[in-house]
Amino acid sequence: MPTMSQGQSNEPHKARQMAESFGADAERYDRARPRYPDALVQRIVAASPGPDVLDVGCGTGIEARQFQAAGCTVLGVDPDERMAEFARRSGVEVEVATFEAWDSAGRTFDAVIAGQAWHWVDPVAGAVKAAQVLRPGGRLAVFAHVFEPPPAIAEAFTAVYRRVVPDSPFNGQPPKQTRDIYQEMFTMFADGIRKADELGDPEQWRFDWERFYTRDEWLDLLPTTGGLTRLPADQLAEVLAGVGAAIDAIGGGFTMPYTMVAVTAVRTGAG
DSSP states (O other): OOOBOHHHHHOGGGOHHHHTOGGGGHHHHHHHSOOOOHHHHHHHHHTSSSSEEEEETOTTTHHHHHHHHTTOEEEEEESOHHHHHHHHHTTOEEEESOTTTOOOTTOOEEEEEEESOGGGSOHHHHHHHHHHHEEEEEEEEEEEEEEOOOHHHHHHHHHHHHHHOTTOSBOOOOGGGHHHHHHHHHHHHHHHHHTSTTBOOOEEEEEEEEEEEEHHHHHHHGGGSTTTTTSOHHHHHHHHHHHHHHHHHTTSEEEEEEEEEEEEEEBOSOO
């Protein structure tokens, strides 16, 4: 999987073209992207004072629908009209805007969530905005999947990606560094939360799970990831062919261990 270079990982929210590239194939995105652990959804719901949820960077509505199924009323915010339209067709109400520029019109919520999206939000301005729209006792919960493909798959991806896109800002970090990169991101989230006066101390929640991927399922997912969403079709096909060959070589599928990490904090004060 591509990972952002050290320089970009510090301020990914400024990479607007990348942030708004995922809607190029919203149907594939919704089909291929992994869902979130039910335990995560249930814990956020139980730790919030009520059912009204604001989903920041809701995309096609993957987590929004999971929270709806858990009994919540969800409003989504996303900067990409293509993603928003898909989410609306799936039953999610969505307003199109970046979170920083979104007008709450005085509305408040019991929880503000962001799944695989908070790194596209300014970590300080986003935390301040979340505090403004949360009711007292409301919860901010931003979460993301941490995962490392088996070494053979990761190495094949790195080799073919470097060959096909040698000048990419994605640097093909070795798998052993992936968790460190993610932890830097979660630390950035927590630091932003600490700068929002009306949010309490952030904490991390962790949920471990796994999923088996066939060759076709993994190759369906890869084009929805940040380093590949904007590749020309011929380059994308070459990357997928290289990764597909590596999966064939290990039997046509593999089990992916996932860790879901949430950074969360409670809105303090009386209003």
